[in-house]
Every structure is written in structure tokens, then in C-alpha cells.
């Protein structure tokens with residue numbers, strides 16, 4: 318059955334590919350972007366987010382089945398935090414009541430990044446998660462003023478905060494409790510206008526390879542990320558909750574290795590046959 322979806326950043330790259338895919342599947346898509354679309358709004362400002370939410374509610378008549386908060390910037394400037402974190406979270410918060418009103422499998426997903434795995438500026442991440450936009454933007458402005466090398470922390474910090482927000486909120490009454498799966502995707506390098514300059518030269522590609530290893534099939538096309546986003550907001554997704562699903566050609570497994578569960582390890586005093594006689598575990 319045709320669903321009504323909202324996609325931010327729909328004027329370019331991943332958002333454009335997703336809007337095309339969903340329309341081809343027969344769904345209605347309300348595209349939101351600062352450049353052009355059904356709703357033109359600047360998600361980096363509080364006012365712009367309010368306009369975006371109002372515009373979507375007008376266009377949709379107040380019933381929405383899925384929201385994809387995908388718009389983003391990857392520049393070493395403070396505005397990156399305003400769009401990537403506050404733009405996504407504020408927009409989703411604003412549309413959550415309309416999602417909850419849908420009786421047809423409401424879903425939400427954000428476009429995060431494999432950059433969540435890169436070094437971040439922890440005070441900025443905490444200010445974001447505290448919902449303190451003024452403090453976060455003041456820290457972000459300080460980082461920007463220290464030049465592009467330090468400013469490079471802004472993008473991963475915004476995405477780490479976003480993926481943590483998704484995990485923090487997804488299980489709560491207003492999301493899981495209201496029957497709304499909330500998740501993120503974490504792409505590796507995707508061929509879009511955002512990365513065109515970096516991937517155009519040998520030097521740029523070598524620089525990327527040193528921080529974003531992608532042993533499986535190299536760079537992504539926007540359509541490949543769009544397919545995953547489309548599934549996460551589809552009715553088929555009933556139980557994926559609070560995850561950042563890395564679609565990254567392997568950068569997560571290369572960078573984090575095989576044990577992402579060790580936070581849960583507490584020593585349990587057990588002696589098994591493995592320790593004494595057979596070399597095999599006594600039980601599993």
C-alpha cells in the first residue's frame with residue numbers, strides 16, 4: 318500500500334536517490350531541502366526547523382508513515398553540527414506526533430555515518446546529547462576558529478552524537494512504546510556531491526583510504542544506501558531498534574575488530590573441563 322514518506326536532503330545525493338526509489342515503489346515523498354523541494358527550509362536554524370515541520374504537516378495533512386532525516390553537511394564549520402545533529406533531532410521531534418498518528422507502521426531513520434567511529438570532541442558530543450544547542454554551537458564555533466584540522470572533529474562529533482541519540486531514544490515510550498522503530502544508517506564513502514572533490518584525486522583517495530578502509534566493494538553509490546534506508550522505513554522493519562546499521566564496505570569491522578561486546582564482560586568464576594582435561598568446553 319502506498320505510504321507517505323518525508324525525506325530531508327532530497328535535492329541531492331543519497332536523499333535524492335531515496336526519493337526516486339520510494340516514488341518508483343509507488344509511495345508519496347515529501348522532499349525537504351534548503352535548496353529546492355516540496356518544502357524549502359534551512360534545518361540548521363530553530364526557525365527553519367519549525368518552518369520545515371509546519372510545511373510538511375501542511376503538505377501531508379498531518380499523517381506521515383515514515384521520516385528519513387538525511388540532510389547533512391561535511392565541512393569543518395560549526396554549521397555542520399547545526400544541520401547534522403540539531404537539524405535531524407529537532408525535525409524528528411517535531412514530526413513524531415504526526416508519525417505516532419499513523420496507523421500504518423510508522424518508522425523513522427537518520428543518516429549517520431561511519432565517521433561515528435572516528436575521533437570526536439567529547440564535550441561537544443555531550444552538549445548535543447544534553448540538547449543544549451547554545452552550548453554546543455559555542456563549542457563548535459571555538460573548534461571552527463582553531464582551523465580545519467581541529468574543525469575536522471565537528472563532523473564525526475555530530476554523527477557520534479546523532480547515533481548515540483538514536484540509541485538513547487529508540488527504546489523509550491515515545492518511540493518503541495509508540496510502535497515506531499528509530500534507527501540510523503552509517504555509510505562509508507558514498508559517491509555524491511559531498512565527496513566528489515575528495516574522491517577526484519589520487520591524493521584524496523589515499524587520504525580517505527587511510528581513515529575509511531573499505532575492503533568490500535570500495536566506494537558506495539547513493540542508490541545502495543537508499544535501498545537500506547528504504548527498508549528501514551518500510552513496514553517490513555518491525556524489530557530493528559536503535560541500531561546504527563553500518564553500510565560501509567567493512568570499515569567498522571576493520572576499525573573496531575571482532576569484539577564490540579566486551580563492555581558487558583564481567584568475570585564469572587567458572588572452571589570447565591577445558592581448563593583441566595579435554596581441552597574442550599564442558600558446556601556451551
Ligand SMILES: NC(=O)c1ccc[n+]([C@@H]2O[C@H](COP(=O)([O-])OP(=O)(O)OC[C@H]3O[C@@H](n4cnc5c(N)ncnc54)[C@H](O)[C@@H]3O)[C@@H](O)[C@H]2O)c1
Nearest residue numbers: 326328329330331351359360361388389430506507509511
Ligand atoms: N557521501 C558520503 O560519503 C556520506 C558518508 C556518510 C554519511 N553521509 C551522510 O549522508 C547524508 C546525505 O549526504 P550526501 O552524500 O547525499 O550529500 P549531498 O551534499 O549530496 O546532499 C546533502 C543534502 O542536504 C541538504 N542540506 C544541507 N544543509 C541543509 C540545511 N541546512 N537544511 C536543509 N537541507 C540541507 C543539501 O542541500 C543537499 O541536498 C548526510 O547526512 C551525510 O552526512 C554521506
